[in-house]
Amino acid sequence: MTRPNILWISTHDISPHLGAYAGVYPGAEYAITPNLDRLADEGMRFDHAFAAAPICAPSRSAIMTGCFPTATGTMHMRTKAVPPPEVRLFSEYFREAGYYVTNNSFTDFQVKTPPSAFDDCSATAHWRNRPDAKTPFFATFHGLITHESQIYLDDGAFAARTSHVRPVDRHDPATAPLPPYYPDTEVFRRSWARYSDLITEMDHWVGTILAELEEDGLAENTIVVFWSDHGPGMPRAKRWINDSGLREPLIMKWPGRIATGSVNPNVAHLMDLAPTMLQLCGLDIPPHMHAKPLLNPDGNIIDSPNTYAFAGLDRMGELEDMSRSARDSRYRYIRHYHPDRGPMQHCDYPDGLATWRELRQLASAEAGQRATGMQRTLLSPLQRRLVAPVKPREELFDLSEDPHETTNLAEDPACSAVLGRFRSAVDNWQATYGDLGFIPEDDLAEQWRPSGIQPVTAPPAVHMKDGAITAGSSTDGACVVWTADPPAPEGAGMATATRPRLAEETGAPPSDGRAWYILCEATPAPPDAALWFKASRLGYADSNEIHFAPIAAS
Template sequence: MKADKELLLKSPNIVWISTHDINPDLGCYRGVWPGAEYATTPNLDRLAAEGARFDNAFASAPVCAPARSAIMTGCFPTAIGTMHMRTKAVPPPEVRLLPEYFRQAGYYCTNNSFTDFQVVTPPTTFDDCSSTAHWRNRPDPETPFFAAFHGMVTHESRIYLDEEAFAETTRNVGSGARHNPNEAPLPPYYPDTPVFRRAWARYSDLITEMDHWVGDILAQLEEDGLAESTIVVFWSDHGRGMPRAKRWPNEAGLREPLIVRWPGAIPPETVRTELVHTMDLAPTMLKACGLPIPAHMHGIPLFNGNGEFSGQQNDFVFGSRDRMDEAEDMSRTVRDARHRYIRHYHPDRSGMQHTQYPDHLETWAEFRELAAEEANQLGSGTLPNRLTELQRSVVAAGRPQEELYDLIADPHETVNLAEDPAHGAAMQQLRSALADWQDRYGDLGLVPERKLIEQWRPGGRLRPTDVPDVSLTSGGLEAKCSTAGASIGWTFDPPGDGMKAGSPLEQVSGAPQNDGRQWNLYTGPVTAEEGTRLWVRAWRLGFEPSDEVAITIN
């Protein structure tokens, strides 16, 4: 036991700091990402200077729940059924959420507190998943930890708050740090209107507010003397919360900031330019901590336990867009170091189909209003002039079946080269890469969603997880479950008044169901004093939890 503890003490701690809905619009990406020079982000700039900045990191989907499922499983959403926004998938039995691997290795795992992984998060995943979850709550200060903090301040909804609510949300952004709408670096696919300039300035103020929050977390690590022994990872789930970014499988929908600091392992001022999936974070964290990488994970480790960067790199990065709430759609994309290729399976549908939630947001409404004004111009026999041809394509009724962009010459993806013979070789290479990816991993987006749900839940009913087989041995309480992929939890806490309903957001995002008890992940025989009563239960992602087994140690 002593040797195991000594081994654990050598394991680095991990802190994940994630935010919503931003591109690399941080000062440290100045000259790398267009418009990053507009940003005010001193804490994240310092974090990048102290570690590694990844210049070409990409989400697996341009919307939160599918993107987060990839990060937390290390698997492509299209391969495990988590590609629709939103769903409650039943992944293959080998798939588990990343923190379970760390709990199994003795880490204290916390999440503060957003989930949204496309499954109901079982209580075996985290020691604490709540608004107060923190590494400081671990029972032993020598226990290594995996602590995730998920900030909501940059979520698209915050851009459009009323003046009073926005001022309160950005209360830590001083007057000198406020972004001037007149200087907003609008990309050419947005109309240059007060609505878009105001939205861009507010988006940037929210990033500055988020940067303040990041600074607080980093300061807490310093206060606790943990900065030198902790891997800090900062990431966003996907791109900015405006049209042709969030929900679009374009560069602005998928390109992410990714920063990693690991003192003593990764040298300061490191810049990495290889293609990276944020999905690669799952195997990377396991590798860095000396833990085995499950064979089913699709991501690749970016660096090893010494902070040395892998010779294994992605030749391509892949992404997908599927149902966006009520908007039925399917697109697939692949990118290499220079080009992005997109294939739309429904070219007769708008990329900006009516979707109830974002359609009430001001930038969406502005596009709709300008398109309506152009329709009125056409109705009066006048050529439309409210939008450029590029801007008009955002809200158009259809789109090309294929798109190809040279991202070095055209970072805003303004000129579709799909029919340009001069780019035929790139088209063919990327078409082939996309087809090979779909063949290798499978693409459940090709299966009608209703058929998929029936396969997962025959007759609309969750499959049950088998009751654990529990026995008392000379080594302690042992348990096993015959359901493939099940995780077993145990607790000393007796049943209370039943499950407490979470908030609507917690329910839709799959937060752990709260029964007021502390569930431990079963990793081996459990010992306790004679007469102690324990409860044991099993969970399988996408299944109904098992019934409980109560047993008294004797």
């Protein structure tokens, strides 16, 4: 059987505010998303998909490893973790199976992206660049169109950013379906409308990629997956461990296998995509993965792969906090380890955004009302919770009755049995997989990098036997890669120290112009060429390169 191709299309910072989720997720009917609606009509909509964290890098690390960030050390935003040796970016398994694997081009996986991860990780990465049209591909496109930063652009820049949104499709701020935890102000209405315009612009971008797939005659044998990483870039969404920060759109299409117009009602982690893709392509699922496949190899739904979806919130920039959450098909439970800290602590970057400023200014104005002996009138009690100096130790919400999580049931005696069940679920999750959030981050970093020194992968020992090249590193969990491209002359190219800071923080691979291949059956090293080998392991520095030149090539 010909293995299917895979096309992933991801975006940033949205909840299921797509037309396809109208009637399923509150406010989704406001969205204008014809391409994604069509994708859902032609495939499967997942109604209960959740991120592992309400912020980018921890969430994406879970998706790319199939492991909980709290167990692998990738839970702080941003960090450079040293995961256990068995943990790999799962794209490597596809390269070893002979897939052409590309990433265009965002990373942010909480580790430096190793040379073994992708055939091409760049702004030009595309399945069309594979050397042989018969080679199956796994191509990922990451769009930044809906990133929170875009909501708050000046008018000219926003108009340019949303140039494909027709005037008739512009979202009217007056009809914006603001959640009740937001004050009904011009700032919030304008921001919600802009957020929705950006989703429509992103939908256009999705359509261009799907059109390319059709043009190339590849749509019938390609699994298409659309997902986002966490909730919108506004208060009580991104950076909050509520449903509004964790519930995500997830749509999957596989012609002839996944039934058209189907709905998957099961609880799903976004990180379940890793084993799901492996299973659909007939590849083994590594036993260390915490995630579970969502579909059978034939594309049919696996019944109840998860009882709960778990998530964690930890350091975000300079904001220090720790919360854990579990969600089943009805309830969300949240445990805050620092209830003495407010839910909207100072954090330099989001504090510069208009919606955050608006909330703080309204809270300040209410303090002024108090100063003159007046009653507070600018925020509702629900909205004041966002800027409160403290938060509850536990929260429990019934999403079937209360989709905006307005009523905390944790102290309701009628819900004591549900509360106890969720307490046990979180306790068992932490006991089963471990929770490195309990270790102070500086102590964790010292364990990983004693005295600040990054461990280095041992260089591979390269051998020729019976006309085949083999190599191995003594570092547990190391992967050996090779290239026929010689290194650039010393001093040439962009030095690591001069790379943009964001590229360093997100772990983007260096642009050295060299094509690295995993030494494996799918990409054996040619025995008659001069080659360079090195070994890499997540969290470690790459080894020194070994130049191997067979006699015939010297």
